[in-house]
Each structure stands twice: as C-alpha cells, then as structure tokens.
Amino acid sequence: MRHEVHIIGGGLAGAEAAWQLAEAGVQVRLSEMRGSGETTAAHHTDRLAELVCSNSFRSDDAERNAVGLLHAEMRSLGSLILACGDAHKVPAGSALAVDRDGFSEAVTEKIASHPNIDIVRERVDALPLSGLAIVATGPLTAATLAQSIGAETGSDALAFFDAIAPIIHRESIDMDICWMASRWDKGETKDYINCPMTKEQYLAFHQGLLDGEKTEFREWEESTPYFEGCMPIEVAAVRGVDTLRYGPMKPVGLDDPKTGRWPYAVVQLRQDNALGTLWNMVGFQTKLKHAEQVRLFRTIPGLANARFARLGGLHRNTFINSPRLLDAFLRLKSAPHIRFAGQITGCEGYVESAAVGLLAGRFTAADALGVPIPPPPPETALGALLGHITGGADAETYQPMNVNFGLFPPIAERTKKAERKALYTSRAREALARWQAALPSRVREGPRAEVDGSCPAPAFEPAP
Ligand SMILES: Cc1cc2nc3c(=O)[nH]c(=O)nc-3n(C[C@H](O)[C@H](O)[C@H](O)COP(=O)(O)OP(=O)(O)OC[C@H]3O[C@@H](n4cnc5c(N)ncnc54)[C@H](O)[C@@H]3O)c2cc1C
Numbered sequence: 274m275r276h277e278v279h280i281i282g283g284g285l286a287g288a289e290a291a292w293q294l295a296e297a298g299v300q301v302r303l304s305e306m307r308g309s310g311e312t313t314a315a316h317h318t319d320r321l322a323e324l325v326c327s328n329s330f331r332s333d334d335a336e337r338n339a340v341g342l343l344h345a346e347m348r349s350l351g352s353l354i355l356a357c358g359d360a361h362k363v364p365a366g367s368a369l370a371v372d373r374d375g376f377s378e379a380v381t382e383k384i385a386s387h388p389n390i391d392i393v394r395e396r397v398d399a400l401p402l403s404g405l406a407i408v409a410t411g412p413l414t415a416a417t418l419a420q421s422i423g424a425e426t427g428s429d430a431l432a433f434f435d436a437i438a439p440i441i442h443r444e445s446i447d448m449d450i451c452w453m454a455s456r457w458d459k460g461e462t463k464d465y466i467n468c469p470m471t472k473e474q475y476l477a478f479h480q481g482l483l484d485g486e487k488t489e490f491r492e493w494e495e496s497t498p499y500f501e502g503c504m505p506i507e508v509a510a511v512r513g514v515d516t517l518r519y520g521p522m523k524p525v526g527l528d529d530p531k532t533g534r535w536p537y538a539v540v541q542l543r544q545d546n547a548l549g550t551l552w553n554m555v556g557f558q559t560k561l562k563h564a565e566q567v568r569l570f571r572t573i574p575g576l577a578n579a580r581f582a583r584l585g586g587l588h589r590n591t592f593i594n595s596p597r598l599l600d601a602f603l604r605l606k607s608a609p610h611i612r613f614a615g616q617i618t619g620c621e622g623y624v625e626s627a628a629v630g631l632l633a634g635r636f637t638a639a640d641a642l643g644v645p646i647p648p649p650p651p652e653t654a655l656g657a658l659l660g661h662i663t664g665g666a667d668a669e670t671y672q673p674m675n676v677n678f679g680l681f682p683p684i685a686e687r688t689k690k691a692e693r694k695a696l697y698t699s700r701a702r703e704a705l706a707r708w709q710a711a712l713p714s715r716v717r718e719g720p721r722a723e724v725d726g727s728c729p730a731p732a733f734e735p736a737p
Pocket residue numbers: 281282283284285286287304305306307312313315316322323324325326327328329395396397398409410411412413414415418589614615616617621622623624626627
C-alpha cells in the first residue's frame with residue numbers, strides 16, 4: 274500500500290485520526306510502538322486506544338455539560354472512539370463509562386481490519402522529514418522522539434510535566450471583595466485579580482495546606498526532576514509559615530482600595546484565555562486532592578463561590594506549547610507537513626485527545642484530497658477546544674486543559690446559570706450544522722462507525 278499519511282501513536286487520538294483518514298479514502302501507516310517490545314509506564318496491553326486509568330468518558334449530557342456536548346459533536350462527525358464507547362457502555366448514571374477491554378479491542382479490530390490502514394508495530398525516533406504526518410504519541414511519548422520534537426520546537430516549548438494551578442470562571446469571583454491591580458500599580462496596567470487576606474485568614478489557610486489530604490506520587494513520578502522548578506504550594510508551605518508570603522502570596526505593592534493598605538497576604542489570579550473568561554491562581558500548582566482544593570480554596574476571600582474550570586495537579590505529561598507552535602489547523606508552523614494531535618497538544622482527557630485526533634484526521638484528509646476545510650466555529654465544543662489550543666490560551670502560562678464552557682465565546686445575555694448552559698449548547702448545535710453544511714461535498718459526510726456491523730464503506734470519494 275502506498276501510504277499518503279503517517280500517523281505516529283495508536284492511542285485515542287492516533288486511532289481516531291487514522292479512522293477519519295481511512296474513511297475518507299486516504300491510505301494510512303499507523304506506527305504504534307506497543308507490540309514491538311516497547312511500552313510506556315502506564316499502558317498494560319498492546320491494544321490501540323488503551324484507557325490507562327479510569328474507564329470514564331465523563332458526562333454524556335449534551336444539554337448541560339461541555340464534554341457531553343463534545344461527545345455529541347464527535348458522534349455527528351462519525352467518531353470511532355465514541356462509537357466503540359457507545360457499543361461497550363457500562364452503567365454509570367449520566368456519564369459515559371465503558372468496558373475498557375471491550376472498548377479497546379473494538380477500536381483495534383476496526384482499525385486493523387480497515388483496508389486503508391496498515392498498523393506497523395514500531396517505535397518512531399524522529400519527526401518525519403517529508404510527507405503528511407500526524408504525531409499523536411501522547412503524554413508518555415518515547416524519549417527519543419521527544420528529543421527530536423524538542424530539536425524542532427526548541428526545548429523551552431516542550432514540557433515533560435504539567436504543573437497545573439486551578440483555573441476559575443471569572444464570573445464566579447466576588448469582585449466586591451477582590452480588586453484588579455498589578456504590583457506597584459500606577460493605574461496603567463491592572464492585570465491581576467487580587468484576593469486579600471488578613472493575618473488570621475492567612476494562618477488558617479497555611480494550616481489548611483499543611484493538613485490537607487494530598488495525592489501520592491506514583492513511583493515513576495517520584496523519580497522525576499521537576500520538583501524544584503514548579504513546587505507544589507503545599508510543599509512550599511512546609512518550608513515555613515512565611516514562605517508563601519515571600520513567594521506567590523506576597524502582598525507588597527498591592528494597595529487594597531478598601532483599606533488603602535497592603536493586605537497581610539494576597540492570592541493573585543491571572544487571565545488564562547484571550548476571552549477573559551478563565552483565570553488561573555498564580556503559583557498554586559498542587560497535589561492536594563480535588564475535594565480538598567475546592568474546600569480550601571473557597572475559604573480564600575472572594576472565592577467563596579468559585580467555580581473551577583480545572584483543579585490543580587502535577588503529572589508526568591509530555592506536551593508542546595501549541596498556542597506558540599501550531600497554526601489554526603494543528604500544523605507545526607515550522608514544518609507544516611506535520612500535525613500534532615491528542616494530549617501532546619496540551620488538551621487533557623480521553624475525549625479531548627480523541628476530539629483533537631478527529632480534527633487532525635479531518636484536516637489532513639481534506640489536504641490529501643485537495644479540498645481544504647475551515648476549522649469548526651468557536652461556538653462549537655470542537656472549535657472552542659481547538660481555538661484554545663492553537664491560540665486562545667496564553668502561551669506563557671500554557672498548561673493542559675479539559676473542554677469547558679469557559680473556552681466558548683461568552684453568552685452576551687444576562688441569563689441564569691442553568692439557562693446559560695442550554696444557550697451554549699443550542700448555539701453550538703446550530704454552528705456545527707452550519708459548518709457541516711458549508712463543507713465541500715467531498716468531505717461533508719463523515720464516516721459512519723458501525724461497531725457491531727462490518728466495516729462501513731468509505732464515506733468520502735477515494736483520492737484521485
Ligand atoms: C497515567 C495517566 C493516567 C491518565 N488518566 C486519565 C483518565 O483517567 N481519564 C482521562 O480522561 N485522561 C487520563 N489521562 C490523560 C489522557 O487522556 C490519556 O493519556 C490519553 O490516553 C491521551 O490520548 P493520546 O492519544 O494523546 O495518547 P495515548 O493514548 O497515550 O497514545 C499515545 C500512543 O503513542 C504510542 N507512542 C509513544 N511514543 C511513540 C513512538 N515514539 N513511536 C510509536 N508509538 C509511540 C504509545 O504507546 C501510545 O499508544 C491520563 C494520562 C496518564 C499519563
């Protein structure tokens with residue numbers, strides 16, 4: 274078979290991209306190192322799309338939840354991952370959870386039996402110099418390939434660990450308590466939201482950090498060299514009661530407009546996306562358990578009703594600085610024959626990884642067929658996620674992100690929370706339908722994954 278596209282990595286993203294391409298009639302070589310004697314620290318089988326931890330694709334509620342909406346959009350675009358997930362669903366309330374073995378066996382079988390895909394069990398050690406390619410090697414990309422990526426992107430644009438500070442929806446911050454200012458503010462730039470603390474509040478908060486329940490490091494995370502570079506806030510707290518007051522919670526140069534004085538300590542939030550809907554807690558990367566983070570961080574003045582778009586964490590995670598490196602179509606700006614997909618782009622989660630794989634597959638298929646397509650609109654879950662990765666996020670503070678409504682253009686009307694979600698989802702449905710209708714006819718119809726039936730015929734005309 275003459276391959277038109279080389280996909281590296283047969284995880285959630287690589288399998289989905291391969292399916293989208295193959296169903297478009299494009300011939301794919303899918304290189305997966307598991308099964309060749311290689312593995313990662315988290316995988317246990319040589320199946321494609323193995324779920325390395327939980328068996329949940331999270332909420333399946335397409336009316337009120339951003340990941341549920343992403344499911345629905347992926348289904349309408351013929352996602353193999355969603356089709357296999359649906360076929361191997363296990364009871365989990367409103368969530369979509371799957372039988373992990375049945376699921377990854379089904380994905381492997383569909384990909385292996387597709388006439389347009391060759392699975393090659395091999396480790397790839399360098400970025401392809403020519404030909405259309407998609408790199409989907411995930412958070413545990415093999416070291417040799419990571420070196421090659423770092424050589425192309427510059428090592429400062431490739432991270433090996435995420436150090437995530439919690440991210441909060443702007444509208445849930447109480448601005449009657451907090452105020453906007455930069456340190457030593459002269460009234461020109463007021464870039465930070467500041468949450469003031471009294472001495473009593475700070476001491477209680479410091480004690481909360483010491484006492485809070487932490488997530489244990491895995492053995493292979495413990496031996497990692499990142500610790501000094503991005504220290505968890507609770508580890509800094511152990512070093513002394515004032516360490517944080519001289520670090521990220523330093524109050525100097527911040528006059529509280531209510532008192533005209535510097536508070537005893539301050540928590541600062543910095544804008545995290547171009548829309549200004551999401552704000553991250555500066556220096557608050559943490560291994561505190563999620564419930565503990567919510568409880569403790571809501572004791573911070575101004576954050577009593579905070580809604581978290583993302584909670585903090587630290588993990589082994591290879592990802593590139595996509596807002597800086599990729600164009601709007603997931604192409605590497607310095608080598609546009611290469612696309613990136615999946616968690617290595619800095620999206621987070623099984624579903625998001627597969628969604629970015631779906632888009633990379635669709636864009637590459639359109640290129641191979643000579644009918645380029647526009648990105649999905651930002652009002653859709655796919656478009657919002659893509660827009661965040663490829664430019665909406667702040668490149669300076671870029672860290673992996675799940676899909677959430679904070680990535681969508683805000684709803685202008687003043688509406689109640691429950692109604693706002695319905696507005697987001699109805700607007701997304703209309704926008705996706707308009708986008709699909711406007712696609713060139715050769716790429717309008719997506720694949721139709723019929724997991725229990727035989728492999729469907731290619732939905733697109735084969736490449737000439
Ligand atoms: C330990 C851990 C637990 C996680 N738990 C969850 C969770 O519970 N829920 C959730 O939603 N997300 C979770 N994630 C995050 C993420 O969603 C998953 O990692 C997801 O599998 C990412 O999909 P992917 O396709 O980008 O990468 P992967 O699914 O990891 O696929 C990448 C593939 O590339 C292969 N590969 C790597 N390097 C090479 C190479 N050089 N040549 C050839 N092949 C190569 C790998 O063997 C792998 O099969 C977790 C991540 C980790 C690391």
